[in-house]
Amino acid sequence: MTAAFAARVDAALADPVLKIAVERTAGTAEAKRTLAVDAFPDFEAARTRAAAIKDHVVANLGAYLERFEANATAAGATVHWASTAQEACDIVLALCRQAKAKSVARSKSMLGEEIGLPHALAEAGIERIETDLAEHIIQLAGERPSHIIWPAMHKTREQVSALFKASHHAPHEEETIAAMAESARRHLRDAMLGADVGISGANFLVADTGAVCTVTNEGNAELSLVPPRMHIVTAGIEKIVPSMPHAVHLLRMLSRSATGAPLSQYTTFYTGPRRPGDRDGPAEMHIVLVDNGRTRMRREGLAEMLRCIRCGACMNHCVVFRQIGGHAYGGTYPGPMGAVLTPAIDGLAASRDLPNACTLNGKCQEVCPVRIPLPTLLRGWREKSWREGLEPASVRSGLALWAWFARRPRLYRAATATALKSARLMGGGWLSRLPLAGGWTRHRDMPAPAPKSFMDQYRQGRRR
Template structure:
């Protein structure tokens, strides 16, 4: 999914802000996630040290990425898997669709993978006339709704239980027994069970690629990954090249960070290492295993400041703690990945010209960087996108003219004192109650909240006055 051909970010954010149901849905899930994460960390005093180590592991992998890619490929091939390389999203889609067609696939089950969304796999399978069955409960919900994920851990978090009940009642035969989450989960289990066992191909992502064994690792709570990858004749994995780790033990060090940061658990219910196809005599497993290694812009991030973003382990903590995400939800961001990590990554995937707004949808409060389990300096990266957008001449209109005017005035201290003094005086005149309800040029701000009126004069005026008092003593 890309930000192309969508209404402007401002229009998307406005629509989200006007949606009261959305606000309820977002608050229910992110609020719970924030509390559970805090509880998990309170019993894990080693978190800070683990975080530093996690950062070091990912930095080490990226610094030696060519070595690890080749090592992984060698070991995966030795296990009997076939490794494919895709430089772009289009190449990745083509490879997966070709493999499905070669397998004679009519029905494909899919275990949730954000990379699959990134490369547009759902649409590509539909275009090829292949039935796609999403098996993760949240992905099942949004497939029924014809939507895209709004969160990387809880793709359907924008939907309330009442809305999910409507979808299930319309689609499930028999319909769910009741509208509580437990009854709806049972209904999905019933409906999907037969599809798991009759699929021709199972497609999964990977949370980690283990270089020294050639295995791919998935983590899930529902058990849908194993039911997706075990019964079909062919298992296809799509994974970004940054998912590599040196060994299983390194994956575990990162897993401790990932699960606590994502759901507040210590481990997901299922952590599975998939190493090649069915072995001779094995009781079950796929006859073929294919691994598609996807670059799609990642290699271009290595040489600049966005290299830090390659550490991301996709836990979603940054969005759960983001004041902007919690107001507008994931869809308003427009790309595959929402929230702070999405705002940092989308310009790489979809181009800065189409996504320049995202870097500005940020208050710079730093919460995302504080909670990031691999210490990605997200505000710094968003600031870097702002600078690039300015340098590329993408900043136009009122904001650009205003910053230009400010810069011209700020270079002349006398003029700056005069203008800022006058400005403060005018704002105090308008905001006699201490708050300003509307103001020309900043309607985007005052539409949703009042602007505080200045409580005193300018800093320079105050400074001079204080100096005067000192001198008089």
């Protein structure tokens, strides 16, 4: 484990407030998803169809992207192509300068975070107004998102209250969620409506109409994208779907998996800029289609990851994420999906810790609405890290020692029995300290091992 990752994990495990904040949101999301899925007839068949839709698109990506570009252009939008994060930011900044923009209103977009758009806007001297409530919170705090659906899930309502009182021009007086939301509304509304440019991501891009779909629960996308004279969309090329029926099917999967709701409160399809006779809408609409490693992922055995619809269910059910939160992962995308995506985006050498932080219990794959085999993909990164010699000498030596014992069954059983007896001498049901297990016992007690090894219990069970 690298020092940077270990330090982030230690800081997260030592923060009791973080654990409370993560459990409040992730625990609620897990419970609501269970209820939503139970009420969805043939949910498993719907997952299979969703995966098939995404696989079909990825296999025919070029054709659908060309169809989308043609239809979006026919509707009056201008489509731009960006191979890298830098190219995408350069295109957005050029458009903002073209519009002589002093401020932009931004609707939450993880693709924007991935390409570093907030930093690019700041360096260009353009004021950025985050219109999503959670993004507004982390912008005030000077932090990065810790979750792709709830970017500020690491903050308790008490922390948010203190932040608003220190930052808002007319902060709340009552300590209620409604009063805090009203404080944010007063602070943001005029800035949103007065922005020169609106910037959004896209949940889906509809090939046969050229439409862009955004999904929010606050209506902030509509308020920040319709009034400005220019609307800029940044979207990964994998967001394409063939038609509206396909988009609707995936929307049903997205909402239930993300928030446990049958449908998000605001689902909007934008097709081109304002036309003659329209009462509102931007005068210009630009769509920046971003690759940033996606075609390489398809080529190098990670095509199944391109199914991802960014619902966050894998995080909400991940035992590791629930302990350390999102910031400990260090990249744009946390949790199981982040542990697959970050090595693809940032390189395996810089992020090999993430695949190794997974327990491979399979819960993420079990809840994924598009059946991404996340444990398999994570094992693939582990194998590549081993083949390329990225694992430290201590790990390679430790595994070599284990393999030496494993090839000698009698010696292995004797060593296991000795270890079990030694561990039982150290305490009862829980161990507060254990040699070579300091990473565990530094922050929590470790369950004492069973009286018999797994193989002993297995043999005993077979004799019954």
